[in-house]
Amino acid sequence: MFQEPDYRENLSLMLSEVLHDIGVNERIVMRRRRQFMLEETNGNISNSLTDINGTEYLLGSQSEGTTTIGLHSDIDMLCCLHNYNIIQDYSEWEPDKRNYLMIQDVNTTPGYCFLQRLRNDEPLPATVTPCEHHITDRRGRILFKNTVINDSVQGDEHQHGPSIVQPGLHDTDRVLALPCKSWPQSASGWLDRQGIGRWPTQEVRRYAASTGCLVVPTGSKVSEYPELEWRISTSFAERCVMFNLNITQIRCYVLLKMILKSFLNPQDEINISSFMCKTVLLHCIENTESGIWKDNNLYTCLTYCLLELHSCVQNSCCSHFIIPENNLMAGQFTAETKHELSKNICDFIQNDRQRLLSIDIDDLGHRLQVKLNRVPNGNYYFPCYEQPLTLEYINIANCISIQNEHILKHLHNKNIRTIKQSLSKLMTFSDNGNRLEHAAFKLLAPFLFTTYGSILASSSIGENNQVSPQALVWLSAGLNSDISSSRLKLASLFYSTGNMERAELILRHTEQQYFSYPVLPICGCRYQVPEAVTEGFKRICSEQNEDCIKHIIGFCVRFIQKEINCVPHELQYEMFRSTQDDMIHRDEYKDCWMDWAVVDSLAFLYFLQYKIYRHLQRYQDQQQALCKLIRAIETDKNLRHRETALNILGQCMEQENRHQVALNCYILSLQQRARNNVANIHICKLLSGLMVSQ
Template sequence: MSRIPDYAHNLSLKMSQVMDGIGVNEKIVMKKRRSMLLKESLYTLTDQLLGKDRNVFIFGSQIEVTTTLGLQSDEDCLISLNKYNVIQDWSEWEYGKHNFLMIQDENVSPGYCLLQILRDDAPLPLVVETDDNTYRDRMGRILLKNTFFNVGPNVYVVRHGPAHTNHAVSGVRDADFVPAFPCQLRPVQARHWLNQQREEHWPTKDMIQYCKNKECFVVGVGKTGSVNEILEWRISTSLPERCLMFNLNITQIRCYVFMKMILKTFITQRFPDSISSFMCKTVLFHCISYTRSDTWKENTLLTCLSFCLSTLYSCVQNEYCPHFFITQNNLMSGRFSPESKPLILDTLRYVIESDGRALLEIKCDNIDKYLQSSLNGVVPIHPHFIPTLIAGPLLKDTVRDISSIFKFLLSEMNDLSPRLAMQKLLTFMSYHHNENYTNIDRKTYRLITRYLCNTLGSILASFNIYQQDHLTYKKALSFMSLGLDTDVASGKLKLASVLYCAGDIQRTEFILKHIEECYDLSVVEPICGCYSFNNYSRRDKFTGLCYESNEECRLFKHITASCVRFIRCEINCCPLELQHEMFRSTQEDLAYRGELDNWMDMAVVDSLPYLYFLQYKTYSRLGRQDDKQRALSNIARTIDVEPNLGHRETALNLLGQCMEEEYNVENAFKYYARSLQIRRRNNSAKVHICKLLNKLINN
């Protein structure tokens, strides 16, 4: 790789420029990794708050940031079930856990293991088969079948290898949820790699030491074609792999992305089950380990890519690609048919010998057009155009994840009494950090706690309004003050609701005026985490701020507005017009609800229309007719022009009730009818229409 022609330097720089333009650059890489790690921490912390002893890990292209908009990679989530314990030595047996002994012998495929079931009460083998998921082998050992994780019927879940895959959920990226057992000790087959001592080459000694301290997993899938296929469990080294990926420089990441694009363009469509992206990643690891770190630079990208493709060609030719950690595991064993192998080799040879010309055939992300324009001396794309388009939705996804997690926690308390709900919230808030918590884990916990404080204060306030306990009221406001800055509006709107329902109209007006001043309509994006729907990024200032900022968590409270939620034990600090939303479902409607529709038992409304609704009610109490009519017009305008309202039907129901208050029956009917057009089931508009008809008939 020492002799690199000038054209290769020039083309490499053009390739790097195009990759930068489509969002494969250091800034986007760091943003996406922070976002994914925060999401991973959110999932894990939520499970632990609810008493589920498991950890969630995100792996694959999304967190590695080795994908693009055109590659459309899914999200891989591994769920580590900590109540299980996979051991390699009897001394590691733990009382109170379900223990398995890892077996790796000559009869087990490399990279796989068998799991012998041990007794829970003593470090002894189980001697009796317990169900269909156990099997007694010829040595008398009771082994666990890898069908143990098979899921029941679910319209969104498809079993694919070890993964449970979400499909066909509108607005949600496909995700593979892989249940797994943690393995604290290093597999025997990986010990040679982990015992390496490397001072200069990649991976470094520090990286190897880090990998030693990271757990592995076993997942429920056997080696295809193995005589023990139903008994074998694959050993996953995903955490060490993620460590290596996080230590790649931007040229190495771009090289991998180009490999995946070449795979998609030239190989996958014709030979879908031949070369996988994981094989490309493994080849990249081997190539980096063979070369000096200063080889991988922006002006050598083409040469590095050719080196990786040549290595991949050699692997296919020999049908041998050793797993980077478990070298005995040949990833290409039995992968190619006699008919497909020559064609795959011809295709790879064509790409390698084209000296970069084959890259002009890559349609993915318009690489062909951008690269051709760059070679012609034309700037193919504004440097920040696509990265900005990536950064905006990325921040919205993060806030939506936080909102969705909070919704899930609230749903656990919706049917509880105020006292039990407060006890549960206090239990959540007094959660003790694990000594292994990272800075991201602590940041996540602080984020969730702010939401919980706001709800705790609201429940206390609801109790106070019912009991007229002024001491409790002051305590409620102090709790709510800790959760005011979760975003631009939702926390403050709950405080305004409390003040309004308590009859403190002057302070209500002050809070609402402050919210309106902070809510910049040209910047703030409404975000709903209750359910999935098509969301549009239409504010250039929002996306620009998302790209420029290096601290996304600080942006939340300035440029996003989540929906406002009230559970039933907050009912006394929820305006009467909104209380109907807590009881929107008839017995018949319940049959049309999905497992993620638990938010329908709450009163939920988007921040902006709720701001104007509270203004309407407040100005009505103050007798300020002009301001009241302005607020009413703002509700109607928001419903018509804001595309990202998650609860438009609720806003229409509130507007309809305002029209009833204005004695405008015709428009009230119109808005209720529009609401039903949006959501025909589980909609309180039916109740409002019936009540309105009853009034008209009786009058």
Template sequence: MSETLKDLSKLESRFLDYPNFYDKLNETLDDIGVNNDMVHRRRQNALLGENIGTVMAMLKGYDRPVYNFGSRSEGTTTISLQSDADSLHHVPGINVVQSLQEFEPEDTTNYAINLLMIQGDDIAPGYCHLEVINEDLRLSSIDVTEVNDHYVRGKDDRIYYKNTVMEDFMSGKGERHGPAWAVEGQMGITDQDTVAGLYCKSWPYQARDWLNESNQVKWPSDALKRKCMKDGCFVVPTGSSPGTEFEWRISTSLAERQLMFSLNIVQLRCYVLMKILVKTFIKEGTISSFMCKNVLLQCIESSLPYEWKEANLSQCLDKCLKRLRRCVDEENCPHFMIPTNNLMAGKFSEKVKSNILEKLGFVISYTRIVLVKAIKLDDLSIRLRNKLVSSTDSNCMTPLQIRSSIKAERLLDTAVILRGYQIIHLTHTCKYYKNTELQQDFQRRSLRTLDQLTNQEDENKREVSTLVSPFLSSLLGSLQAARVEKDSDISKLLEAEDLLIKGCDSDVSSGRLKLASYFYCSGKIGRTESILNETDGKYDRTLVIPICRCYQGPMDTGSMNNIKFQEERNLVMKNIVAYCVIFLPAEIKWIPKELQYELYRLTGDKAGKSDKVTWMDWAVVDSLPYLHFLQYKVNKHFHDEYGLQRALLNMEQSIGRTRNLCHRETALNLLGQCMEQNNQPIKALECYSKSLRLQPRNNAAKVLICICLARLFQNKKDEVTKTIYQRQRKMEQN
């Protein structure tokens, strides 16, 4: 043994003298959020996110459930682990069966496509091919790609469904990572991995041996296994590597989540510690969290229930690490439910394997030293040392700050998810309902659907209804009012106003600002001023977070006071989140003329793309600068010079200083027009120039600059004409 290892052995022996070492480790994990309370909150948040996606699809008439999987939905992560949010979107209209006996005659009419899983010796365990069940098509000689771009006729004359179809279902921004579309989150917001999955209601054949295995220690119990079996499975695309366009991976994610939800806090802490140790020491990225999860489940299955207690955390962690090392040594990490599926097959070279084994051996031999000295994630080592020697370190976040940070992150993620689906809803509205009447009818049907959800026992769906209703009410009110001729139907106008008022609680500001715009464009300046004053009072500049999902912009939450975050999501939307204000073309009556230019920013740039709807087809502006813009217009109406100048200054400062504004170029365009109206054309041109630097293409500033220059030229021409006239009059008088 080298001198270094001898020293480490002595140090390890010294740590053995610390009383209650693993009690202190349990306390440390509790402090960083690995406790029953935070685990429960993370899980509830994941289920709420699922329900938001599922309900918003229902409003469009789609049976398209959304599922959240992975560490965040399980509650097995920490602030520093920075786990991605993994979501699966169930693709409707496609039926997957594992045998022709499962295929029912009515499936031909109920589903657009029926697929048969092909699993054989020439296909890797845990994977399958999908054959299109269509005998007429198979026997025909036509080119099947003419029927569907993603059909292909194999050498065996079967018609297969290619996994490249995922790109149709998951269109949009993002980069493909294996089967998923990865979207990098805004700062302070979770990264998102999204995959499209095809559902199979029957349990995978390759996992049926697991169901039938007898288990002496009764985990998982027979009841839990039956519950897993009822969940069925998904098939998801494997990736884009050459030669795998026919290959689909069998996913038991629903069942895995059931298993993880059944674990106690010690088992979850073992899993978190494994991930922290792997992330700290194994930089190659060859050992995934999914491998660690399967190792944990195997250890639990082969242990007695009484072993997994807080007092035994040391032995439990040691058992998991040793099993992980054995898996690496044998280059075989069996999938828990499909043991023939080796998760480590071909994952690393001999050199990398040797390096991993050496590091795992070190961690296993000197676990206490590693935990006390080497873990920077979540300041775990510092926190543990402080507890062992009864000291404090002011540089570490307190447990209260950590809990508040986790709550804030969860709630902000919910706000971002909700806004994303609202944008999708607006896009669907404009794409499939081409006039105001149809758009209005769609929103009314959507509100009726939400009302039905409020009577359900599912608390999450009721909460989704509460979160979404204000947004839809505001949109419906604005559309309804737009269809009423001036004062021709007072009852419909009053109903529209009532809907707009109900929409005020969608967030801190956007719903109120739409109501203010309606009053302003209706000539009700006094009521406009009242709404603006209310909005200004609610918009706490030190607390409110602007959120926009039109495109990826910066999200800086560094100065956010997490302690102020309340636990109720509705209060967060009402008091902390400020969405951007969106007007559809059908709402043009309620858009101030200065903002209407934004509706035409795509003129000349959208040839041949008329069917594609994006936020650039709308008038969109961040809440805070728009608030100050409307204040400027109101003060101008009342000839309040002091208020007018104050609004201009506030608008200028909000554009320059407010974090997280995603439509800064639009705000600059509004400021420029205010400057023109205030007889400051040079400053106006400066605003338009700044706007163009931020958004060189598809920017209304191009038109506004031309208008401003034309006015300058006309004013100059008028001044020259006036001077010539005055001189001529003077000469005549002389």
């Protein structure tokens, strides 16, 4: 079936070119993978420092690089809880953990299991029900209910099957999982299975076996015991398999998902999942010669996958690639839906060329028509395929900011000794970590160095108004966290101790650097997609690795309360923004930064310049700094703490005796954030002062 006319080869090559142009090429796939592996590693370093006994994994299309911007793929986050131990044999029992025995019998659906609670002191079945999430069955076994997931939904999240969906730039499907160190017995046949293509290799299979498996809290749709079943997951092995696809196989998968979204799952109805398409693709690769999967045969490979998908729908059976007894389509759709899906797939196969030309996702159809000379190119603008690389660095930077916030939240009320212990733990990732941990350490560590140095400095300033040499060593080690934030904290420290000349020198250098590069402000406190991204920023993202973040990102400046003596008194107010009533309107997980002083880099730079030039009696420079602060507030679309910038501007205006302008600043600040805003205090102070003076 693979000896095709020339037009099939021509169409295959055109399709491959179009997919290359929209970002499905080796370079961007590898960059996407590194981005998500770095984010994953950053998150797990953060978890280690904050004593979270779990590991988070970023899985699915985004981390595999098997998606495009137009597919709007969710991020799949798997949260593995290490205080649990799932075993398949009593010899795997471990003390000091919640041990459960995996049970697969006539009552469990293939690919699923029950979890029987074991005793904590020895590897024997438990006889006492530990909590409401357990039930005793007719055989006296204490079984763990998968409804435990209901207790994990927080804030604006909602549950979808085994996933907890967290809304955001990309919806994040957070799946709780319990680890099993051994390879599932029901998947043992896969390790020795050999298809026509002898793929995956034995090396890949051996590695997959070493990853063990997981269980996730969801039952089969055809189960008699849906609240007791846990799905056996081989996600780590599947990621390894996907990382071993060639670019043609990845392009075929992307096309399958575009077809699925455009024609087979209309109006977001999920009858056939992308995981089913992935499974069909993997079976097709396994059962064909490896030489088939080349760019000039993409069209034929796609047709083969669609025929296989049609066969699965017709038989209502799509066997899991690694656990073939698990039918992914069991109970998935009604006879009517099955008939409709079968008809739609047949219709697409019979009219595939026309259907491909009508796919709107990423302008694939129009791009293909231009390639095939069906329509003139004219002045039609196609978005640059390098855009994923820009988003990649924005996402990495945002991840760094969020993980830094998590660490600061953990350290907020800790003593200096505990903070130093966290630093020691962090250093192990530099000394003993793998390549990814080394790369993640270089991005994350400078922020903690700066914070620790600033805490030491605040303590010594409080005692004798001096900065200890040890504090300066740590602050110097953190200077290259990014283009501005750590340098601004050092300048703020010198300002607070009266060393105006040194502070001014740092600010002047920071401003020069800030405008020597196409810098983008990033703040993880309330993440939004930046509104203004320059072409220079995009070019650097395209040409350089993630180390360039230190030169093109300006993070917001964060001071926790232990750093209060390094903070100008005008900004210290921000640490006390919330009244008791305001606290009710705060999100426990997202708004921890409201107990700190947090300000955008550029606004803080100009504010410090204003204050320092005032002390140095350089009044012309002082007024220029004030004008720059005003202009930044009015024109910078990427300011994330605009209300704070307005609050410090208002206090500058008070010092200028422009009280009405100051009042207007505070009112504008309240329009930005009505609650948890210290502008209320500033207004009361201003009006009280005016009344006293009169």
